[in-house]
Amino acid sequence: MIPLAALQQRYASLLPYLLLPLLAWQLDELPPRLLPAAGALLGVALWLHFYRQYRHVADTPTTTSQAAAQGYCECFGEAAALDGPPLVTPFGGMRCVWYQAERRPNGRQQRPQRSERLCSDDSFRLLDRRGEIIVQPAGASIEARHQRSWHDGDDVLSERWIAIGDPLYALGELRSLGGQPDRQAFRDDLQLTLNEWKQDPAQLLRRFDQNGDGTLSSEEWEHARQTAHGEVGRNHRALAAIPLSHHLQRPADRRPFIISWRSPQDTAGALRRLAWSHAACALLATLWLARGG
Template identity: 60%
Template sequence: MRALLEYGWGTLLLYLLLLLMYWRLGSAPLLPFVATACLGGMLLWAWFYRHYRHVADTPTATTRAAAQGYTECYGAAAAPGGKPLLTPYGKMRCLWYHAECQYQGRDHRHRQRESHRSDDAFRLLDKRGEVVVLPDGALVDSRHVQRWREGDYCYTERWIAADDPLYVLGELHSASNRPQRQDYRDDLQLTLNQWKDDPRTLLRRFDSNGDGQLSAEEWEQARQAAHAQVQDMHRELAAAPLGSQLQRPADGRPFIISWRSPHDTARRLRRLAWCHAGLATLAAVQLVKLLLH
């Protein structure tokens, strides 16, 4: 079902496909085709309308003020840093891509179709801050689409580029940077072990009487210095901003990524829903006529 949102209005071609099948099979009864169109239209209406309601009913939050759980944010796409991501065929710089290659020749020994989709994390920036987006499992409506043909192969690439408008509806998780008590103990022990591995530096810092070994009092001074160092490190960690991630909801609610604004995304889903509802209604009327005759 992911392709329904990614290809949008292309789902309406399903009805044309049914008409084409009926035209090719001419003598076949009309009833199965009308019934299929009616059922398919109702299912697609329900699918698009459910997604529309989630988009329309979820208020847009800033990245800094967004609450934990199901939420939506709107800003600009940004790279996470590190090695740049490139689309597989066109080598376009991007943050996310979905690429397909279809063989349209006559040699059936060739692989007919292959598809690639990236799941690398990227960032959503707004005026208040940023949030990391994990696109695995998302329904993506990308701004950039490129199609071309080379010989018997047809290529299609869709991608999100840096600085594109970015709308994300998903589940927000924030990982606290505040260390726990056990983390403090572990870091303290690690610091002391590192100091013991360098006895010359340890003696130079804490052997106050110069006898070449640490007394109980001098060792306690070393422990107090290690405590102070770990406390400073944990204080900096606790003061750092929370790391937030938008990801696929665990309860099955829609996870949508789009270059359109929240308003435009909702409007597009609403139009698709009611177009399918209208076509399903027409098919239902025709189905009743066929059953009555």
């Protein structure tokens, strides 16, 4: 899981730029151009990262569960839990559909203590006016609406979570399971079955070489095709009995997988502002570099 915190924590990526002048003042032994060059490179890299996310959010049309097409898409609705035991945050016991929690030492202990991080990867539902989509959050950048932190003895506990009923935006790869397969899927599965049978010629001959001459005649091959046709048909009828469900998950390629409580327009606007903030910081660092560091 790669959690993306609330909007204020998104802008925490700008904090390193504020540290550069302080480091330049305290570390006189560093080459004068090193820190501004590092700031410029960091700004360009983060501008490209967030601008890429912004373009994906802005350029991908919002779809509904009923009209959802296979592939990369975005959806907007509200969060709901799947059937089963309720999910709660581990420290505060808040009812939710997703959480990320951390226990870390407050720094007062004499002995170093390890931090503990917990994150749920359980699937949950995105409900819209037309139906539902199952969201599989593993690998997503997540912006949660709720977050809090508090002290517990020598530890600092923090949690953020998506609550039931929260607005829910999701951008990722959509896959549909169950339902009646189409004709192209039938043809593809028929060809796949025949290709699998061809990988074992001895078994293929034992099943369909009726005259035992060691080869398959055209009639025998047609019999094999009809047998494969029947097997694929039975499998597809079983699939048709399974209710159709849509699943949104991490794309197989490197396109962004984003979950947020903000609307598509607000999510795009936040990413755009963040991208250009990094571009402005990169420009300032370049001007600093041009002046000799």
